[in-house]
Amino acid sequence: MNIEARKIEFIQEFLKLQSEETISKLEKILKKEKDTSDERLFRPMTIDKLNKRIDKSESDFKNNRFKTSSELLAKYE
Template sequence: MDIQSRKLAFIQAFLNLQSEEIIGQFEKLMKKAKNMDEENQFKPFSKEEMNERISRSEDDFNNKKFKTTSELLLKYER
């Protein structure tokens, strides 16, 4: 069954529901799914944000605030 057929079958079943409780649960599920979708959307950095991140990273490196590859590998090998 393709996605369009599944959607139509779902809509038909939904329209036949009589329970307000079940409809409320579907509404909550849809709201949660929409929020998750919005959170997972990729939002590119602006030039200003990118430059700020670069500056912070360079400052961290100059102040020895970093971990080497070896340190990271040791941490995750355990």
């Protein structure tokens, strides 16, 4: 059974539930899983990487490799 079929089957069974307690438990599981998956996607930047980005940004600014906010806004108007 593929993932889409499993989701549909799960939703159909979920819609049949009458117990508010069971629904609450499933909501908590879903929220916890979502929070965990969001944490796995987020990787904080290391201090070394942050410092390298700052150095590059300062170098770009000194060498006139940047766009002003007005230039950026004009691009999307």
